[in-house]
Amino acid sequence: MGKLTPADLDNMNKNSSGNAKDWIKVGMSSCGIAAGADEVFNFFVEEVSKRNLQIEIKRCGCAGMCYAEPLVEVSVEGLPSVTYGAVTKEVATKILEKHVISKMLVNDYIFDIDLDSQG
Amino acid sequence: MYAKVVLVKDTDLKREDRTREFYTRLLDCLRETNLHSQIQVVRVADIGIYDRGLVIKILPDKVTYANVQDTDIKRIVEALSEEKVVEELVFKPKAKQYRLVLRNCGKIDPENIDEYISNGGYLSLKKAVTELGQQKLIDEIKASGIRGRGGAGYPTWMKWNFAREVASDQKFVICNADEGDPGAYMDRSVLEGDPHSVIEGLAIAAFATGASKGYFYVRAEYPLAVERIEKAISQAYDYGLLGKDILGSSFSLDIEIRLGAGAFVCGEETALISSIEGKRGTPHPRPPYPSVKGLWGKPTVINNVETLANIPVIVSRGGKWFAQIGTQTSKGTKVFAVTGKVKNSGLVEIAMGASLRDIVIDICGGTLSGKPIKAVQTGGPSGGVIPERLLDTPVDYENLQKLGSIMGSGGMIVIDDEDCMVDIPKFYLGFCVEESCGKCAPCRIGGFQMLNYLKKISEGKGKPEDLGQLRRIAQAMQKASLCGLGQTASNPVLSTLKYFEEEYNEHILNKRCPAGKCSSLVTYSIISEKCKRCGLCFNNCPVKAISGDKEQGYSIAQDKCVKCGQCFEVCKFKAIDKK
Numbered sequence: 001m002g003k004l005t006p007a008d009l010d011n012m013n014k015n016s017s018g019n020a021k022d023w024i025k026v027g028m029s030s031c032g033i034a035a036g037a038d039e040v041f042n043f044f045v046e047e048v049s050k051r052n053l054q055i056e057i058k059r060c061g062c063a064g065m066c067y068a069e070p071l072v073e074v075s076v077e078g079l080p081s082v083t084y085g086a087v088t089k090e091v092a093t094k095i096l097e098k099h100v101i102s103k104m105l106v107n108d109y110i111f112d113i114d115l116d117s118q119g
Numbered sequence: 120m121y122a123k124v125v126l127v128k129d130t131d132l133k134r135e136d137r138t139r140e141f142y143t144r145l146l147d148c149l150r151e152t153n154l155h156s157q158i159q160v161v162r163v164a165d166i167g168i169y170d171r172g173l174v175i176k177i178l179p180d181k182v183t184y185a186n187v188q189d190t191d192i193k194r195i196v197e198a199l200s201e202e203k204v205v206e207e208l209v210f211k212p213k214a215k216q217y218r219l220v221l222r223n224c225g226k227i228d229p230e231n232i233d234e235y236i237s238n239g240g241y242l243s244l245k246k247a248v249t250e251l252g253q254q255k256l257i258d259e260i261k262a263s264g265i266r267g268r269g270g271a272g273y274p275t276w277m278k279w280n281f282a283r284e285v286a287s288d289q290k291f292v293i294c295n296a297d298e299g300d301p302g303a304y305m306d307r308s309v310l311e312g313d314p315h316s317v318i319e320g321l322a323i324a325a326f327a328t329g330a331s332k333g334y335f336y337v338r339a340e341y342p343l344a345v346e347r348i349e350k351a352i353s354q355a356y357d358y359g360l361l362g363k364d365i366l367g368s369s370f371s372l373d374i375e376i377r378l379g380a381g382a383f384v385c386g387e388e389t390a391l392i393s394s395i396e397g398k399r400g401t402p403h404p405r406p407p408y409p410s411v412k413g414l415w416g417k418p419t420v421i422n423n424v425e426t427l428a429n430i431p432v433i434v435s436r437g438g439k440w441f442a443q444i445g446t447q448t449s450k451g452t453k454v455f456a457v458t459g460k461v462k463n464s465g466l467v468e469i470a471m472g473a474s475l476r477d478i479v480i481d482i483c484g485g486t487l488s489g490k491p492i493k494a495v496q497t498g499g500p501s502g503g504v505i506p507e508r509l510l511d512t513p514v515d516y517e518n519l520q521k522l523g524s525i526m527g528s529g530g531m532i533v534i535d536d537e538d539c540m541v542d543i544p545k546f547y548l549g550f551c552v553e554e555s556c557g558k559c560a561p562c563r564i565g566g567f568q569m570l571n572y573l574k575k576i577s578e579g580k581g582k583p584e585d586l587g588q589l590r591r592i593a594q595a596m597q598k599a600s601l602c603g604l605g606q607t608a609s610n611p612v613l614s615t616l617k618y619f620e621e622e623y624n625e626h627i628l629n630k631r632c633p634a635g636k637c638s639s640l641v642t643y644s645i646i647s648e649k650c651k652r653c654g655l656c657f658n659n660c661p662v663k664a665i666s667g668d669k670e671q672g673y674s675i676a677q678d679k680c681v682k683c684g685q686c687f688e689v690c691k692f693k694a695i696d697k698k
Contacts, residue, residue: 003359006245006366012236027225029311030304030343031465061312063225064466068165071225078120080178085164103120105161107142112126112176113167113216 022055022100027071029062035069036088043089044072047096055100068111074099085111121159123199126176128166130185132489138162141173144189148196158199169462169484171210185210214477217444217452217468220305220428224312224466229347232354235315241360243434247323248368251434253283256327260430262438264450269295269386269423270501270527271603272449272516281410282328282418290330291419293395294321294427296337296344297379297386300499301550303530305454306424308466310337310344313428314351318374320427322361323434325372328420333374336391340381348376383500383554387602388413388421390556401556402602423528425454445471449515449526459496459532460486469514476510479533486535494534494618498527500547500554501607503614504534523614525607539636540619541626544611545573551608562605565596569612578639581627586616635697638682642698645673645686649694656686656695 004012026032026041044057055076065071068085074095075081082105084095094106127145129138142162149155166174172186175195182204184195191208198205227234235241247256261276282290294317298306310317321333335352337345352374355361363371377395384390385400392414394400413419429451433441442450449471455478458464462484469478475495479485486492494504503524505512512518516526534543552566569592572585593609600606616623625631632640645656645665652672657665664679665686675686687695 004366006249009236009241009245009366012233013239013242015237025225029224029308030341031308033343059228059230060226061224061229062308062466064221064308064468065463066465067463068465073225080124104159105124107162108164110126110161110163111165111167112163113165 022076025058025060025073028059031066032069037070040070084109123158124178125160126163128163131172183210184208214481219432219452243431259438263433263441268425278410279327282420285418289417291414292325292330292333293421294335296424299383300530302458303456305529314347316428320430323430335376339378384556401558446515455529455531457483457531460535461533462487471515472513474511490535493536496532498525499530500550502527503610506618539634540615540622541577542636544615547611559601561596561599565592576626577637579630644696646694655689659685659689
């Protein structure tokens with residue numbers, strides 16, 4: 001895309017809403033990567049293509065809960081979006097099999113910190 | 120598919136975790152009422168609430184119950200089936216986190232400008248350039264009351280206004296990302312998680328002041344942050360959000376990255392300017408302030424990363440809206456990097472005016488060991504310690520200063536009773552002595568002398584009159600040092616002397632370190648009544664200071680002991696005495 005005009009910016013902002021596709025976000029800042037987020041990210045990408053799942057794997061920064069890295073947020077239609085902490089390959093497998101495929105939240109790994117912005 | 124989700128977690132610290140037990144009970148109760156196919160019960164690792172007994176959260180209703188007893192389960196299930204709420208069990212958190220600076224961190228892909236734009240990104244730049252104009256923009260920033268987040272708390276609008284009022288053929292804006300306080304990494308997280316917000320803030324600052332050239336001054340120790348800013352800058356150029364005639368206006372801005380080589384003093388603005396100019400990073404006396412005469416003698420605005428990340432929010436939501444958050448003198452939010460002996464280390468963004476207790480206990484869950492907090496250190500090497508009894512103080516620039524500490528850039532280190540109040544200032548002062556540029560005598564010599572006194576005290580060679588001497592040098596440094604580094608380097612010593620003088624006296628008079636941290640003052644010995652003669656200490660001693668055998672028992676030769684504490688760590692029977 002070339003140089004934007006003010007109207008382009010408004011359009012790009014408006015057109016983004018209503019994007020309800022399923023996704024998994026992996027926190028990939030220094031703290032996440034140090035805790036092994038790279039490996040988890042690659043694992044998700046491989047497994048999703050192997051199992052032919054319709055879910056997008058995305059990267060994001062650190063949400064602030066550095067003690068629980070690697071953090072993985074999962075949003076699947078019909079379930080509240082939740083964040084799993086201290087995710088390993090084993091936990092990632094559970095997330096795919098239970099959360100993404102069977103549509104049930106996984107026990108024992110959710111870090112539910114309310115970080116909604118206010119105002 | 121389940122209609123509702125119930126999250127459960129036992130947050131009681133004093134008993135064994137009963138999460139599983141409650142989970143089963145709740146499931147049984149749901150089965151009895153035939154709700155188990157509509158409601159999923161989930162055990163969670165962390166529910167964001169601490170020491171409030173059993174906590175239950177219901178989604179998507181967002182109802183939270185705390186201190187739930189076994190006897191409450193039935194009525195909670197009943198309420199669930201009738202779509203009602205058990206009012207008397209509802210928990211309303213006192214301390215809530217905000218997400219202004221960290222609004223996109225953990226939400227968007229930092230390497231994708233489209234995601235930033237679809238979350239409202241660059242609309243504030245558009246608003247500034249096409250609607251507000253310079254004067255109204257600065258008025259908004261003034262109304263917001265935002266003050267510099269780098270530590271000193273200077274009103275941002277004043278810096279901008281000074282620079283704007285000076286007539287000059289060239290002006291500069293600089294983003295100060297030379298974050299150097301031990302334990303502080305807020306800026307790194309923002310740069311790694313949402314680099315475009317800082318670029319947008321810097322572009323708005325450039326527009327407000329009439330600058331056409333901007334710099335990111337980033338530490339070379341932040342390679343990922345540098346990589347992401349680089350990418351973000353090039354994406355912004357591609358979209359015409361940087362470069363010539365931005366968004367079709369006459370405003371142009373070029374931004375470059377400059378890497379700092381890791382000198383702490385280069386976070387000080389005049390030293391930072393020298394460093395960008397290619398000179399040795401040493402500070403200069405102010406005035407003239409950089410806003411008037413800065414980089415290459417031209418008006419220059421230097422803002423911290425967090426300040427700049429706030430700017431797009433202020434422009435889009437208005438200065439008045441922003442000024443509702445916070446206290447009388449300190450507006451908005453502050454991001455703290457909470458580390459040390461804390462359960463949940465990480466970033467916390469709270470409204471100014473929240474208490475230290477809200478941050479370290481309610482949000483971060485207290486200490487990792489469950490031991491009481493002794494103090495909290497804020498402001499890094501320029502700050503001080505705040506004892507436990509003052510943790511209810513609302514956090515803002517003025518209050519922390521009154522207590523002998525500073526807001527600083529946002530490092531917050533939790534200290535428990537295993538930390539020594541002579542050792543901590545010794546660490547910080549050692550840091551400042553190493554990082555002192557050596558240009559002015561009070562900082563170069565004063566810091567060195569103070570450190571010598573602290574070393575003497577921690578080795579048990581201190582004298583009572585040393586404390587007076589420490590205070591005297593500290594005052595001289597505060598008054599006579601050239602820049603902020605030297606002026607504030609003595610704060611950790613002064614504040615520990617203020618609140619924990621008895622600990623200094625223990626070291627000096629009784630030759631004892633109450634925390635057991637100062638190795639010269641600690642002796643290890645074996646309590647023969649408790650010793651089971653397992654030989655673990657004998658095998659683990661790295662200097663063979665432990666002699667004996669399984670028949671006769673063991674003893675420690677004090678002249679050989681290096682006080683590493685290995686024997687104390689490995690003993691399973693608490694038979695090693697540490698004094």
